[in-house]
Amino acid sequence: MDAISDLGFLEYKYCVVDQKGKLLRYENGSNRLLSQPIAENNFIIQDGYARLDDQFKGTGIAIPVFSLRTKKSFGVGEFNDIKRLVDWASDVSLKMIQLLPVNDTISTHTKADSYPYAAISAFALHPLYISIESIAGAENKKLISNIVKHKKDLNQSEGVCYEEVMKYKLHALQILFDAQETDLFEDELFIEFYQKNKSWLQPYAVFSFLRDKFKTADATQWEEFQYFSQSIIDKLSSPKSTSYKKIAFYYFVQYHLHLQLKKAHEYANKKGIVLKGDIAIGVNKHGVDTWMDPSLYHLDMQAGAPPDDFAVKGQNWGFPTYNWEVMKKNHYTWWKQRFEQMSNYFDAFRIDHILGFFRIWSIPSDAVEGIMGRFVPAIPVTKKEITSIGIDFSEIRFCHPYITDTVLWEISAGNEEGVKRFLKQMSDGRYQFKEEFNTQLKIENHFSKLEECDEHAELKQTLFNLHTNIIFHKDPAEQDHYHFRFNAQQTLSFHHLPSDEQNALIELYNDYFFHRQDELWKKAALEKLPALKKSTDMLICGEDLGMVPKTVPEVMSYLGFLCMEVQRMSKKLNTQFLNPAHSAYLTVVTPSTHDMSTIREWWLEDKKASQNFFNQELWQYGEAPHEANVHIVKSIILQHLASPAMWAVFQLQDLFAMDESLRLVDPYKERINIPGDPKHYWRYRMPIDMEDLQKKKNFNELLRYFITSNGR
Secondary structure, three states, X not given: OHHHHHHOOEEEOOEEEOOOOOEEEEOOOOOEEEOOOOOOOOOOOOOOOOOOOOOOOXXXXXXXXXXXXXXXXXOOOOOOHHHHHHHHHHHOOOOEEEOOOOEOOOOOOOHHHHOOOOOOOOOOEOHHHOOHHHHHOOOOHHHHHHHHOOHHXXXXXXXXXXXXXXXXXXXHHHHHHHHHHHHHHHOXXXXXXXXXXXXXXXXXXXXXXXXXXXXXXXXXXXXXXXXOOHHHHHHHOOOOOOOHHHHHHHHHHHHHHHHHHHHHHHHHHHOOOEEEEEEOOOOOOOOHHHHHOHHHEEOOEEEEEOOOOOOOOOEEOOOOEXXXXXXXXXXXXXXXXXXXXXXXXXOEEEEOOHHHHOOEEEEEOOOOOHHHOEEEOOOOEEHHHHHHOOOOOOHHHHHOOOEOHHHHHHHOOOOHHHHHOOEEEOOOOOEEEOHHHOOHHHHHHHHHOOOOOHHHHHHHHHHXXXXXXXXXXXXXXXOOEEEEOOOHHHOHHHHOOOHHHHHHHHHHHHHHHHOOOHHHHHHHHXXXXXXXXXXXXXXXXXXXXOOOOOOHHHHHHHHOOEEEEEXXXXXXXXXXXXXXXXXXXXXXXXXXXXOOOOHHHHHHHOHHHHHXXXXXXXXXXXXXXXXXXXXXXXXXXXXXXXXXXXXEEEEHHHHHOOOOOOOOOOHHHHOOOOOOOOOOOOOOOOOOOHHHHOOOHHHHHHHHHHHHOOOX
């Protein structure tokens, strides 16, 4: 009551505590106010019910395992390090830890394998995340002492040194396997693990052995082993086989990865923390799954995404697309097995690119850029439709690269003669590519043999651009059926058409992408997703970002899937930003994801957008600060925490940006992935050890207050 005496009023809120008096959450809404004089120490206030609802709301952290850093790490985050993250999360009232995929991606034994979405197995875990010291224990500590001495230097590195870490870990694992092999095969827990997982574990181990034997993951190069058969598996993995020990090595590694991730999951649950995994939309073209049953995939196609503001040429992920008709016939068994495997380690999961269950962006195998793809399935436009709107249609004009002297002058940046070396001139004066350069892949292969320089890079890109200068793709199955090239109206081929034809095509284009496919895509999703949902009790969140068909929210709501909302990617027409306060309950709101810039980088890279955000969303006047200072970042974090969404999830970098001592000097070094760069090196690590982060009292108390005061 001293506050009333001194200030004349008292602000307060009701809260919920557990039996030990620990604060669980505050009531919703603004603070209550008590301003009347109090004559006695004991008094009663009648001011209505506590504003509590039964809807759970939580806050989560999104971070790849490889980005974790503890004093016990070996140059990369490990499954054991998740426990340290759990301790910190519990301290600051976070309720969820969201990870990127943790499956094995070892294909080339180079840094290209750092891409966590290119799994060679949908079931095996990545040896990158294993703790070799935990396996060694006190008994075998000396055996790997010469390897462990490299740990300090690797831990001091700003990012993950993928190739070095993998080299040392695989060497140590081989030493430990040799020392523990006999005991392993007599261990009842290992035997149980092996028997339960044999269906994927044995083929994975054989695949890994053959990959290293032939020095390629491309099974077509494996001579008599290129075609999978159970007899090959049985023969090579027989205890009598000369290859047995090399294959059993992978049983050993997967067993210990299983134990370490399982323990991390159990530890998180004991602390009341949800562990959320990530199911990648694709699998590596050269992986165990495609080797075992190629009929489940379209190996002549590549999955990706159409162009957007973040990748103007689209994205080509290089994964084969799924043969849903075959998968449907076996009741989606492979998918159900994936979900079951995930449930061993996670309580919830994110379906990467859930839009792929409605339709997938499908790129021919002879194309390089994502812009060369189209949606599958899709109802095509017919030649009859095109001619009926007054278009003088021919496949040569509309489906082949449109190349004239004028086009070359506009697109070649003064290098017309250099470009013409790849072309041949036709009788009508137009050009077409020579046969040896008539696909993007042929051009890519040609330039891969030349010296890397700016001149060659510019010429290659010009040739790529010419290949994309089309208006329609021919339907591969039906004659006189066609699919619009994405953003066809932005091509020079389109601009060289008469204006009346342009206007007619725009109307047909809008119908093709935004109307005629709706029911087809809805039906496609409802054939798959309900069956998959029934196979798991895990909470499901769909990553529904990008070009979202209007039936997607309806289907996700019907199935009870959480959708995803990113503040700078409003799904509402004619709105630049999402207001988190307007989010539905079954939503995950976030200011950024691993596939985009952090708050600080975004603020710098798009000054017009950050200025609009400063004025419109933060309600500030005048010119926006050059950088997103701590006050701006705090405001953005609070907007998300105050949202009615079930989950507010943040990248660790965005939370660190609230504290001057935790934010990096260079915000561009906070980026995890650049989707438009297929050769991006995934190596971001948090700049502080978890042990030291737990000692950041002011930051931790502020974050905890922000979370709990918003009822999360």
